[in-house]
Amino acid sequence: MRALLVVLAVAVLLVVFPPVRIRPLKQGAAPAAVPGSVDVSRVAEKFWSDKLLAAAVEPVDVRTLMMALDADPARAMEQYGHRAGIGGNAVFLVKGAGVVEKIDASGVWLGVDAPKPLRAVLILGPIFGNALRDSTGLLSLNDFNSFDFNALGAALNRLAEERVQPQLRNDASVGSPLAFLGAGELDDASAEQPILKLVPIRVSRQQ
């Protein structure tokens, strides 16, 4: 009887405090690849020429975008836009053409023949924000440290300022037709006449 009681006591202990714990093999986090600091200027140059100018990602036609935004803004932003993470405006890679309506310190304003009247402004002057970096969806914070990712956005903006804005100033005149490739966001899709604010990537005067 005493032996049975001892066995039962041991048994209770073994159930409450199992001597062995069996765990699945893949416990713990899988380490993610993390690059060290990169040469941001070189990465920006390569991205500018190999991805943006080379149209590695097909830009959406401005008319298609406006129709989609008019029909279902949330779906259109999901289909054609990109965001770096949670929240924030969706940014688009957009191509199209319009007639220059005015030129001021903020940019070259185009009237675009779209299903819903639209104005696009190709930005002149200092460029800020991450439209160039984020509009293709090809660059991710997961591939860089945060300082480099931010610096990359700024470096791409500088390339647009140095390489595209001078040509834009040269080619744009009020009344002239202009074709464009740009990255940017819509000011307010629900407005009577939304404004598409674009960082210019490529512009050309149309005949």
Add this chain to the structure above:
Amino acid sequence: MHKRHLSVVAALILLASLVAACNSSSSSTSAAGDGRPVRVAVVVSTLNNPWFVVLADTARDEAVKRGYQATIFDSQNDPAKEAAHFENLIASGYRAVLFNATDAEGSVANALQAQRAGIPVFTMDREINSSEAAVSQVLSDNYAGAVNVGQYFVAQLGEKGRYVELLGLVGDNNTWNRSKGFHSVVDRYPNLKMVAQQSADFDRSRALEVMESILQAQPQIDAVFCGNDAMALGAYQALLGAGRADKVKVFGFDGSDDAVRSVTEGKLAATAMQYPKVMARTVAEFADRYLKGEHHLPPKVPVAVDLVTRNNAARFADNGQQPKS
């Protein structure tokens, strides 16, 4: 016969204990092998700042909502205290850490220790400089937010003026992302001159002292940019004391309730909403998914930061519910 009965009983009990051992490892995340809820630690840099109180409380509440027992550990901005918390939670059987670090570099060792003990770490708001030390990092896009503040700053000052910058903790990546974002805009305008730049450690009282000192050396300034709202409110207090609050525009960063209220009242010029509740809920959700077996989570998730001015402050009450999209 008696001995044979005992042997059978012992064998059955041994079998039962093995079954218990298996169940304790693959049990639902809402119950540990001994029937107690799974415990999640919320380790926060400081509770001496209302913004971090919201961050920690929301993380805790979301974890509890998902069936966990959650405890908040306050590191009091002290890496040594943070290390002690990690030693404690590792030894005490916590199963996940929702982590707001004291130092981007210094906190890596603590997080790595937890990860190597099989305890997944999810950082919120503050980045740590290691991909191995956290399963996922949910971070405010501080640089982009500061660019927005910088653009508004330039517009408000008419592209000219003398200003002061108060920096946060120098070991925090947020400090430098915000400062760099701000300067990426403001430095493009040669008539905007920074006359002083000093760290006030993200602390309101410290900012008051620092600003009072700066005002003695630089009485004629037009604006102050502060790396967080606590410092902005401290700077504002100093300006009030000097009789210059109506002449100097103060800009903060965080979107804390008191700062948003201050913007609404026309005291602070602007701040930037960081959505602490979104970050906290996201890391709690990630921890839950991870503990239930989903291990492929995004290593880094930026959360947009929105500019708060007097024109739109009304929609940012209660620490902002959701970034606009």
